[in-house]
Every structure is written in C-alpha cells, then in structure tokens.
Amino acid sequence: MKKVLIVGAVAGGATAAGQLRFYDKEMNITVYDRDSTMSYAACGTPYVIGEVIKDETSLLMTDPEKFQQKRNIKVKLEHEVVEIFRAEKKVRVRNLNTGEEFDDSYDVLILSPGGSAIRPEIEGSQQKHVFTLRSYGDMQAIHSYIQKEKPLHCVISGAGFIGLEMAENLKHLGLEVDLVHKSSAILSILDKDLSQLLHAELEKNDVRVHTETVIDKIDDRHVYLSDGKILKADFVLMSIGLKPNTILAESAGLSLGETGGIRTNEFMQTDDESIYAIGDASENFDFITGDPKRVPLAWPAHRQAFLVAQHIVGNPIGKKGLLGTSALKVFSLDAAMTGLTETAIKEKGLNAQTVTHTGNSNAGYYPDHEKLTLKVHYHPETRQILGAQCVGGKGVDKRIDVLATAIFGGLTIDDLQALELSYAPPFSSPKDPVNMIGYKAFD
Structure with a gap:
C-alpha cells in the first residue's frame, strides 16, 4: 500500500x-x-x-x-x-x-x-493595529479588531488583488481608506490605461490613492509616507505581496x-x-x-x-503552462485578464500589435447594459493571441474566459470574427465585443 x-x-x-x-x-x-x-x-x-x-x-x-x-x-x-x-x-x-x-x-x-504575506521591516510595523491578510486566522483577527476597536481611518499598503478588494470592503463598513502603492499605476498585471479606469473608480468612491510612494513609518494614529505625506491611520493593512x-x-x-x-x-x-x-x-x-x-x-x-x-496513480498528464487568468471586482467595475501584458511583451522583446474595443456589454437599447473596454495583444505575423484584458460594468469575465479558451486552443486573432457566441439583448450584441476585436484586427 x-x-x-x-x-x-x-x-x-x-x-x-x-x-x-x-x-x-x-x-x-x-x-x-x-x-x-x-x-x-x-x-x-x-x-x-x-x-x-x-x-x-x-x-x-x-x-x-x-x-x-x-x-x-x-x-x-x-x-x-x-x-x-x-x-x-x-x-x-x-x-x-x-x-x-x-x-x-x-x-x-x-x-x-x-x-506568506510580506511584512516590510519598517518602524512600527509590528504594532497591534497593523495586519496582513493571508490566512483564515488573519481574517478573523482583522474582523474582530474592526468590530471591537471600531477604527475610523485605514491605510492599505499595496494595490494588488487583496489591496483593491479590501479597499472596497472597508469602504462598505464606513471606514476612511487611503491606498498606498509603490508603482505609478495600481494593479500591475493590467496595462496602465486600463488600470487608470480602476484608479478613477476608487477615487469616485472616496478611496484616496497615493502612487509612487511607500510607508516609511507607522505610529499609533498615523502613517508616514516616503513622499512626506502623513495619513491618519488607526488600522493598517500591509498587502504588498506574497x-x-x-x-x-x-x-x-x-x-x-x-x-x-x-x-x-x-x-x-x-x-x-x-x-x-x-x-x-x-x-x-x-x-x-x-x-x-x-x-x-x-x-x-x-x-x-x-x-x-x-x-x-499511474496516469501521467503533463502540465500545459499557465496564462494567469484572473478577475476582480472594484466597486461597480470588474476587471479580468489573461496572458501577457503590455509590460511583459516589451520586457520579452516580442513583436506585437494591440487592438482595443470599447462598447456595450450587451444591446444598448436593453435597459441593463454597461460599458466595457476590451484590449487584446497579438503577433502581427503569426496572428497568435498573446494576451487580453477587459474592464467594465458587466460581462467582463465572459469575454476574458472566451479569449483564454481561444489562446489555449491555438485560435488566431482573426478566428475571433468567426466565433458564434451566444446572443440575446440581455447578454450581448449580434457582434460580440470578442468578434469586434477580430474584425478590427483584420487587415
């Protein structure tokens, strides 16, 4: 045995x-x-x-x-x-x-x-009101602290998945939230132009976003940033990576x-x-x-x-590689992505072109529709799809799931025209945004 x-x-x-x-x-x-x-x-x-x-x-x-x-x-x-x-x-x-x-x-x-969540070695980072969120126990500790201590001002360090999701959830609880991020654009796995849509959505919902800065020091009631700003903080979440x-x-x-x-x-x-x-x-x-x-x-x-x-058990199946397909919700916007980003394409020196389509998630005359932006990178000669991203009010995950499937199945950017995707006014348009990407890329 x-x-x-x-x-x-x-x-x-x-x-x-x-x-x-x-x-x-x-x-x-x-x-x-x-x-x-x-x-x-x-x-x-x-x-x-x-x-x-x-x-x-x-x-x-x-x-x-x-x-x-x-x-x-x-x-x-x-x-x-x-x-x-x-x-x-x-x-x-x-x-x-x-x-x-x-x-x-x-x-x-x-x-x-x-x-394990990374906890930077900065002055004050070990205080009882400074948390990371990685485990079930971390969740319980944060939830208990908020219920018992009733903090008013939270500073989140790091604008990745957890940082953005926590910003939304803490605002729902009525806290004032400042989001601090080292880079110039939040959520680095999105291209900068699409991450700016999420940035605007955060600020629309009264989350104060501070980019190109980091936390230098934490005391009982304040956080001190490297750009000289001092933020009120009786609750701090470190969410800078894993x-x-x-x-x-x-x-x-x-x-x-x-x-x-x-x-x-x-x-x-x-x-x-x-x-x-x-x-x-x-x-x-x-x-x-x-x-x-x-x-x-x-x-x-x-x-x-x-x-x-x-x-x-004796039935070997080899792995196929990873696209990093993922999604998240930020207040009224959803974002999803698969494959290579603009930054990754440049770093790897790949030849690529990009096509972007901004339109409705479903029929514009149907009362429940939202705007979405779909962006796809592809190789101009082989027509291989290299990566895709989408931000919008609804239907975002559907489009990225279709494109992840297309990449996995070896479809080209031109094949997207011919995909017979489901349509009715509550769900899409006769030419889905995925189809539109294929038509726009066609030369």
Whole structure:
C-alpha cells in the first residue's frame, strides 16, 4: 500500500488528497498543516471582513473529522513539517500545541506549503493595529479588531488583488481608506490605461490613492509616507505581496527556480522524483513564452493537484503552462485578464500589435447594459493571441474566459470574427465585443 504525506491542507493539498482517494481507495494518505483550519476559500476573506458574506464558516469547505469519515484521509492540523530526510524518505513533524516532535515515513511527499504575506521591516510595523491578510486566522483577527476597536481611518499598503478588494470592503463598513502603492499605476498585471479606469473608480468612491510612494513609518494614529505625506491611520493593512514558503524545500536540497518557487517538471515533480510541489510555492512555466512563471491563485493549485494525483496513480498528464487568468471586482467595475501584458511583451522583446474595443456589454437599447473596454495583444505575423484584458460594468469575465479558451486552443486573432457566441439583448450584441476585436484586427 502506497503511503502519501501532504504538507498543506488548503487548496492544493486538500484537493490532491481528495483526488488521490478518488482514484485509489486503499492508499494511506496523511495531511499536515500548521494552521487551525483546512480547505477554506481564501479568496472570500475580504468579503467576510466587509460583511458581504455574513457567515465566516461558509468559507470552510470541510474539516479533519469529515475528511476522515468520508474519505479515510488523516488530517493533522497545528502540525508543522519542519524537516525532510530524503534519503530515509521521512519527515519530522512538530505538534505546535505540545512542542512534541516525531518522524513519519512516506513513499510520496507532496509539498503544498502556500505563501506568506510580506511584512516590510519598517518602524512600527509590528504594532497591534497593523495586519496582513493571508490566512483564515488573519481574517478573523482583522474582523474582530474592526468590530471591537471600531477604527475610523485605514491605510492599505499595496494595490494588488487583496489591496483593491479590501479597499472596497472597508469602504462598505464606513471606514476612511487611503491606498498606498509603490508603482505609478495600481494593479500591475493590467496595462496602465486600463488600470487608470480602476484608479478613477476608487477615487469616485472616496478611496484616496497615493502612487509612487511607500510607508516609511507607522505610529499609533498615523502613517508616514516616503513622499512626506502623513495619513491618519488607526488600522493598517500591509498587502504588498506574497513570498512562497520554500524554506522546507530549500533545507532538503530541492532547487528553486527564477521566480523563487520550487522548480518542478511537467508532472510537478521536484529534483526528487518522490517529492512533488504544487500551489503558490511551485514554479511552473508560461503557456505562451515557456518562461518560468509562478501564479499564486486558486485555479493553478487545483489543476496541479489533479495532475499530481494522476501521475501518482499511474496516469501521467503533463502540465500545459499557465496564462494567469484572473478577475476582480472594484466597486461597480470588474476587471479580468489573461496572458501577457503590455509590460511583459516589451520586457520579452516580442513583436506585437494591440487592438482595443470599447462598447456595450450587451444591446444598448436593453435597459441593463454597461460599458466595457476590451484590449487584446497579438503577433502581427503569426496572428497568435498573446494576451487580453477587459474592464467594465458587466460581462467582463465572459469575454476574458472566451479569449483564454481561444489562446489555449491555438485560435488566431482573426478566428475571433468567426466565433458564434451566444446572443440575446440581455447578454450581448449580434457582434460580440470578442468578434469586434477580430474584425478590427483584420487587415
């Protein structure tokens, strides 16, 4: 009977365990995680804090007791794997409640350790009103602090996914919000012209946006910025990025890639064929360029878990690369993207042209329609679609999902004309914005 140990019990780890049990009823499976909860929907945490989601426990997909009863999988929470002994195929585990340590053996080891929020080393960053949002426990701590202390002024450092979602949710709670971002444009995975639409939407909703500056110091009631501004702040959220948790892998002699993630092959195996790495801490490759890529999102973690399970049970399926398809909501606007950005195209020296279409999400005469802007980059000679982005009031995710599918399927920019997409006045127009991109790019 094959024995599998899994480090990490959230998206990647829990899914890998479930997939393995589905395909092998006899396998011995144990999952270790240092947190007190497992398999929670991390993407929902800002909306619990903003009280859009009323019941925080709705984010919990399962618990160790259910995993044991329904799937015969052992889950040990508040247990941290602190060392890997590759030659002996053993790990050392520490019970975080008692401090006791013990060894456990494996035939196969799956690393799904996730990542940790980066907390910069600045004066005052360790104070009780300074938070990061990465775990279920972080969410509970922030929610509790807001309810008990009733802060009035919040400063968010970092205008990525979490920073923008938290800005919206904190405004819903009635807080004054300042958003501080190091770069000249927010949400760097969008092209600058489209990120400006989100910038305007934030300011329209009274979020004060400060670009090209960082926090230098924090005291009890204020934040001091590098540009000399002083902001009121009785609540501070540091949301400047995610560092992959690779210390365990590094200490075991497993190599890291260019992105800082654990290097993996097409089946998600590390340097050691008995050890796999999935999720936020694993390095993969870009679907379009083949270059190293790390995408700390839920979809890649779930897909990688399936690929690993298939490989372990003897049905190898190679990974195809990642596009980084993603979406978010910022007040009344939605944004979504897939593939390469303008910046990435320039950095890689690729030959590209761009076509942009601004129009309605659906029939303009239908009362429920919104404006959207769809932007697509493509190679002018091969006509390969390199990337796409969309910002608008509705229908944004649909268009990017179509374009992600088109890229995956090898369709060209000209093929977009011929896509027979669903139409009725509440949903689209006879020529969908995706079709319009194809027509506009046609020479």
